[in-house]
Amino acid sequence: MYLCFSLYLLFLVLMKKILLFSVLSLSFGNLLAQNLTYWQQHVDYKMDVVMDIKNYQYHGTQDLVYTNNSPDTLKRVFYHLFNNAFQPGSEMDARLQSIKDPDARMVNKIKVDGKDIKESRIKTLKPNEIGYLKISNFKQDGIIADAKTVGTILEVTLAKPILPHSKTTFTLDFDGQIPVQIRRSGRNNSEGVELSMAQWYPKIAEFDFEGWHADPYIAREFHGVWGNFDVNITIGKDYVLGGSGYLQNPNEVGHGYQDSGINVVYPKKTKTLTWHFIAPMVHDFAWAADKNYIHDVVKGPNNVDLHFLYKNNQKIIENWKNVQPLMVQVMDFYNKTVGNYPYKQYSFIQGGDGGMEYAMCTLMLGNGKLEGILGTATHELGHSWFQHVLASNESKHPWMDEGFTSFIEDLALNEIADKKVENPFESSYKAYYNLVTSGKEQPQSTHGDRYDENRPYSIASYYKGSIFLSQLQYLIGKENTMKTLKRYFQEFKFKHPTPNDIKRTAERVSGANLDWYLTDWTETTNTIDYGIKEVKEVDLGYIGKNTVITLERIGRMPMPIDLLVEYTDGTKESFYIPLRMMSFEKENPNSEIKRTVLSDWAWAYPTYTYWLHTEKTIKKITIDPSGLMADVKKENTVDELK
16 A cells, blocks of 8 residues: 555656656746747947047047847848938938938929929039048958948958857948038038938848848938947037937036036047947937037936036027926826836937937927927937838838827827817828828838838828827727727837837737738728718608618728717717627727627728617717728718708
């Protein structure tokens, strides 16, 4: 008996070990699967640059530790040399000369044979006005590698392949010239800012599951590798700098950065200062400098320092002071709406050319009215969530960062406005309808560089991109949409999310099937067009009076339908027609109005008929009273009967 009992105990112990091994194996297998399904490259930059402001040139050295987290063996790498775009004959210059509606900031208006002609500003640049980046002494782990400049791209054939899950170190010297400011980066712009240093250094291109993204620079958008930047900038001691990262030596440079109560003492013979910045877990580094900057610091939410650097110009000082508390409110709204800003500083810098987002900062116009400065600052700050934390490939999918930023911008501006509006996205819908009417729409899947014209690109990216989210509210409800944003942020921050990721997040939150929505809205130019085809009253004798309502789908893109019926006695009721391919039923968006859920409508059927039994007299029938469904012909969505 004791032998049998001992064998039984041994059996239990063995089974427990087997079970534990199985659990551990499954856990390890799941972790391995997660690691295999997503990976991203990593970089660590160390740069030292010395500015020669007299000639608007600079010399720098760069050490870059590149971590290949991919399953691929890399035999070549690519760098962006953005400055080279600002040369006569560049691709950017050619694009300016060929596109029908060139950016007004990038052209001069001249007369040729009595006709107004728009001439590329790049075309007319003199040798001392162009931009360039010249690379020399390129080495991989101390061994010379073959580096060839092709326009705005540096093609490098490696000295040795980079194996999967290994590191290598690239070193190089670079010499640059700052161009006259034409777009985003440059010197001495129209607002008098001396240096706007965006896209100024050799930046390694991104390699991801799709391969290399070594796009030439044609004044559009960007895609970068996540990593850390350690940057030293030596410049004349009279300059005030602002930009990406955290200043490491505030008490050496002064200019409003030093701790209160500590005096900054410069050596008597010092003509230059070295500004040392560290920017952790970002995918770009930008800065600006001027001898006439005012520098204010305001505490934002979660103890974030909000820096404001702007020209000491009496005409704009009041506006820049007034915008500061408003940006505290905006950041707080973004934190609550999407997720907490993950860094401890953000800088609003007068850069003199529209507005452009960079890591932990923006370069933006500083002149103009408060409303314009507020709008630009609100939009560019929004990019800290949609692009500089959720780093989608904005070259391939500009609608994801521009559109989603426009969405939260409209929400934020409405939130802080004295008078709030019911639909803060109305202007986006109007712009989209104009694009459809123009006949110039291209699918949002079009690469940002390859739109036929600038205006269709802008509307598709900013406005139609924003409608992707506002219309999602119509599809799955406002609460589910806002939950989707928060979950999307938590799951994809510091990564490179794709269009499928926002779609799948919305599906996980709501339970709806949304593949059709992503496909039709972003990969085609299919439009939404539903109409009220017929409303007729039928007297069924003793059964009573019925109203037969027939709806029709005219456009290619399917949608569920919210239908509002208003009666002459002032009462209302609504009807919801689910879309069969969604396999989903939305919550009643207006609990104060009785809603009836009808049978679903499959896309293949062009019409849908409902028999409404009521003794009341119908005054009006409306498809989508919220206005959130982007129906391109509103005139057939309303039928006023009395």
